[in-house]
Amino acid sequence: MDVSPQNTGNKPFPGEVHPTAGGGILVTKLDEVINWARSNSLWPLVFGTSCCAIEMMSTAAPKYDWSRFGFEVARATPRQADVIIIAGTIVNKMAPVLKRLYDQMADPKYVIAMGACATSGGPFFYNTYSVVKGADHVIPVDVYVAGCPPRPEALLHALITLQEKIRSGVS
Amino acid sequence: MIEEVGTTEQGDLVINVGPQHPSTHGVLHLVITLNGETIKKVEPHLGYIHRSIEKMCESLSYRQFIYVTSRMDYLSSHINNHGCALCVEKGMQIEVPARAKVIRVLMDELTRLASHQLWWGAMAMDVGALTPFFHAFRERETINDIMEETCGARLTMNYMVPGGVMADIHPNFQKRVKEFLQFFRTKIDEYDELVTGNIIFCSRMKGIGYLSPESAVSYGCTGPTARGSGISCDIRKLYPYEVYGELQFDEVTVAEGDCFARYMVRMQEMRQSLSIIEQLIDNIPEGEFQAKTKAVLKLPKGEFYSRVETARGEFGVYIISEGATTPYRIKFRSPGFSNLSALDHMARGHKIGDLVAIMGTLDLVIPDIDR
Numbered sequence: 034m035d036v037s038p039q040n041t042g043n044k045p046f047p048g049e050v051h052p053t054a055g056g057g058i059l060v061t062k063l064d065e066v067i068n069w070a071r072s073n074s075l076w077p078l079v080f081g082t083s084c085c086a087i088e089m090m091s092t093a094a095p096k097y098d099w100s101r102f103g104f105e106v107a108r109a110t111p112r113q114a115d116v117i118i119i120a121g122t123i124v125n126k127m128a129p130v131l132k133r134l135y136d137q138m139a140d141p142k143y144v145i146a147m148g149a150c151a152t153s154g155g156p157f158f159y160n161t162y163s164v165v166k167g168a169d170h171v172i173p174v175d176v177y178v179a180g181c182p183p184r185p186e187a188l189l190h191a192l193i194t195l196q197e198k199i200r201s202g203v204s
Numbered sequence: 205m206i207e208e209v210g211t212t213e214q215g216d217l218v219i220n221v222g223p224q225h226p227s228t229h230g231v232l233h234l235v236i237t238l239n240g241e242t243i244k245k246v247e248p249h250l251g252y253i254h255r256s257i258e259k260m261c262e263s264l265s266y267r268q269f270i271y272v273t274s275r276m277d278y279l280s281s282h283i284n285n286h287g288c289a290l291c292v293e294k295g296m297q298i299e300v301p302a303r304a305k306v307i308r309v310l311m312d313e314l315t316r317l318a319s320h321q322l323w324w325g326a327m328a329m330d331v332g333a334l335t336p337f338f339h340a341f342r343e344r345e346t347i348n349d350i351m352e353e354t355c356g357a358r359l360t361m362n363y364m365v366p367g368g369v370m371a372d373i374h375p376n377f378q379k380r381v382k383e384f385l386q387f388f389r390t391k392i393d394e395y396d397e398l399v400t401g402n403i404i405f406c407s408r409m410k411g412i413g414y415l416s417p418e419s420a421v422s423y424g425c426t427g428p429t430a431r432g433s434g435i436s437c438d439i440r441k442l443y444p445y446e447v448y449g450e451l452q453f454d455e456v457t458v459a460e461g462d463c464f465a466r467y468m469v470r471m472q473e474m475r476q477s478l479s480i481i482e483q484l485i486d487n488i489p490e491g492e493f494q495a496k497t498k499a500v501l502k503l504p505k506g507e508f509y510s511r512v513e514t515a516r517g518e519f520g521v522y523i524i525s526e527g528a529t530t531p532y533r534i535k536f537r538s539p540g541f542s543n544l545s546a547l548d549h550m551a552r553g554h555k556i557g558d559l560v561a562i563m564g565t566l567d568l569v570i571p572d573i574d575r
Contacts (some may be wrong), residue, residue, distance in 0.1 A: 079226045082253050083571045084278035086230070087322070087359055091348075094341030109226045122571075127231060127252045130223050156272065160263045161256045182359055 064202065071115075071141065072199040075192075076106045078114035080134065082121030085148040085182040089120045092185040102192055111137040116195065118188075119174075122150035122157055123165040135172040143199070145191050146174045149181040156181060212237065216244055223252045227330050227560045230570030232544075234559075241555050246548045254574040261534040266292050266366060266501040269534070274360040276538065277572035279319040280514040282311045285364035290445060291510035291521040292366040295503040301492040304368030305446045310381070310484055311351075311363060312512075313477040317388070318347040319515035320474050327467070327564035328399055331408050336399055343391050350380050366501060368494030381485050385478060392474055400471065409464035413550040413562035416461060423549065424542035427517025428473065429566055432466035434459035439513040453480050466565040502529055516540055516567055540572040 081089055092099050099105060108114040111134045123131055135142070146168050149155025154166035168174060175198060178191040212218060217238045223231040231252035237245040257276060261269040273288050274281035286308055293300060300308075325340030348358045353374040355361040363370050399405055415425070420433040430437045438455040440448040456472040458465040503525035511520040517539025524533040543566050551559050 080224060082231050084275055084359055087278060090322075091341060091345070091358075094345070095338050096342070096345045111224075122253060122255055124252065124254055126254065127223065130231075130252070134224055156275065157255050157260070160260045162259065163254050163256045184358065 065200075068200050068202055072196040073103045074106075075104055075115045075143070075195070075199075076108050076113060077104055078111055078117045078134070078138070079107050079109045080117055080120065082119075082123065082127060083150070085120035085151070088182040088185055089118060089147065089188065092188045097185040097189060099189060099192060102189070102196065104192060111135075112139060114138055115141070116143040116145060117172075118145045118147050119151040119168045120147045122155075123168050123171065124163045125165060126163075128165050128171045131168065131171050143176075143195055144168075144172055144174045145176045145178065145188075145195060147178045147188060147191070148183055149179065152177045152179065221559075227563060228570070229326065229563070229568050232568065232570050232573075236556065236559070238556060241557075243551045243554055243556055243559060246551045246559065248544055248547060250574050252574065253571050255571070257575045258534050258536060262531060265529050266503065266531070269531070270365065271360075271362045273536070274362050275571065276536065276575055277514055277516065277519070277540070277569050278359055279322060279569055280315050280516070280519075281360050282308075282315040282363060283512055283514040284519060285362060286312060287510055287512040287514075287519050287521045289364045289366050290512065291508050291523050292501065292503065294510055295506070295508040295523065295525060296366065296497070296501060298367050298495050298497060300368055300446075301495055302489045303491045304493050304495070306484055306488050307369050307373055307493065308364060309446050309448065309451075310481060310488075311355075311361075311369075313480045314347050314350065314381070316477050316515045317474055317481075318344050318351075320470050320477075321347075323470060323515075323567045324395060324399070327561075327567070328405075330560045330564040331405065333399065333402075333405070336395070339391070339395070339398065343388055346384050346387065350377065350384060353377065353380070365494070367497040368492070370494075372493045373488070378485055378488070381481065385482060385485070388478065392471075392478070396471065400467075406464065408558070408561050409467060409565075410462060412463045412554060412558045413565065414461050415546055415550050419546065419549055420461075423546040425517070425546050426539050426542065427513070427515070428466055428469040429517065429543045429546070431455070431457045432469045432565075433461040437518065439511050439518055443511065445510075445512065447484070451480055451483055463561050463565045470567070500529055502527065503531070511537070514539060516569065516572070517543060536575060538572045538575065540566075540568050540570075544568060544573055 146152050151168045154164050157164040158166055176191045176195050178187050180187050219236050221236060222228045222233040233249035235247040257272050260272055270285050270288050273284040277284050321340045321344045325337040328336035352358050354377050355363040415433045417433045417435050420430045420435050426437050434457050436455055436457055441455045453476045456469050458468050505525055505527040508523045511518050519539060520537030522535040523531045526532040550562050
């Protein structure tokens with residue numbers, strides 16, 4: 034459905050934010066409020082291909098507990114998720130599936146590449162014929178996490194970094 | 205490629221589960237043919253996490269290739285490393301010091317406990333109970349801390365090397381393992397109270413996914429999957445390696461062959477692992493933790509095979525050497541691959557909701573299957 038003003042008979046569409054020349058004080062402040070709200074309730078997609086998925090589960094578990102930062106609502110369907118944490122290696126056969134999952138997510142959507150494999154291919158960079166050397170060949174990535182697998186603290190740091198990015202309006 | 209939802213000529217519904225699905229524990233793709241809600245056929249499609257590990261190993265030296273094997277069955281990474289180290293030692297005829305042997309067995313059993321704890325939490329989550337997941341991970345973190353102190357990593361340790369272990373155990377190791385034993389003895393009873401006797405859980409498990417002993421053998425099932433059908437296949441008992449021959453423990457077999465039997469096997473295996481650790485923790489011999497080996501390992505020309513019992517079954521390493529510093533060919537026999545092949549046989553005739561329970565009790569780790 035096209036919701037541009039000429040098609041809706043200039044009637045304001047609910048929730049529509051009109052761009053103003055130079056950015057009015059109201060709009061920028063509204064953006065800030067929306068970004069702040071978004072950053073505190075990010076729903077991750079349950080997506081794990083290999084070892085990093087276990088550390089992602091550890092992050093969700095009692096000791097590290099990512100619900101302190103608003104991530105506890107892990108969704109199994111991409112249509113309800115805000116952030117996809119690529120936990121594990123992406124191989125050639127999985128790449129189209131990852132692309133499809135990303136396309137199915139509703140905007141605004143964010144991506145965290147967790148671990149060396151999702152960042153660059155990691156330990157599977159050399160001598161292998163089937164590994165995608167970094168998930169950013171397939172979908173755009175917001176935050177990269179180093180480690181094989183990263184500690185839960187590293188993933189928490191990445192999640193907090195993503196929140197800061199969203200709040201500052203960069204991402 | 206992904207097949208679309210459709211119907212067959214007989215009017216059966218064909219649906220896809222995965223590769224992105226929470227109950228497949230990774231990226232397994234199942235094409236299921238349904239007659240109403242009843243499963244007629246399950247066809248697993250593999251390869252979504254095929255990382256060509258066997259091919260990679262051909263260009264890595266005998267010290268280097270161990271690290272990729274921790275990333276295959278990452279829940280029992282110590283035991284994978286152990287199998288590879290055993291095979292290289294067999295070829296090189298390296299005698300492992302007594303201290304290293306005991307440390308290896310201790311680490312194996314701690315890994316088995318951690319793996320079964322995670323399985324318990326994940327499987328209960330599959331059949332609809334969310335609380336066990338949090339209980340399981342609370343205990344698992346204790347083991348992770350012990351591992352981290354000694355090995356330096358939480359999950360993929362690469363601690364076993366040809367000739368022994370990478371480093372000596374941490375001074376706190378024995379104290380912390382004893383604390384853990386005491387702590388977990390009470391918790392495992394809590395596990396039973398929470399899940400095992402639960403009437404909803406029992407009715408979802410009992411009589412579901414029957415695997416007869418004959419089919420378990422013909423599909424090549426090993427580990428708790430086969431022992432749940434009454435087959436005695438524990439490598440630790442049948443072909444003892446390291447110090448397993450001198451230890452007092454029982455091989456757990458349950459004859460029923462259904463999901464509940466496989467569940468009970470793993471629950472009792474946790475108790476057996478606790479008893480093995482208890483026997484060894486005060487009896488770690490003094491001495492070297494690593495045998496003196498050459499800087500560059502060269503296996504003599506020939507073929508070598510070794511096997512170990514991971515948390516999922518028999519893990520085999522088959523090396524063909526041409527006498528060079530790298531293997532000519534490596535083949536891993538992973539337990540998950542054979543156990544998965546029995547899924548179709550077990551699931552036929554059951555409702556689609558039971559498929560999740562059956563897969564939960566198979567304890568699949570997909571990178572272990574695809575490699």
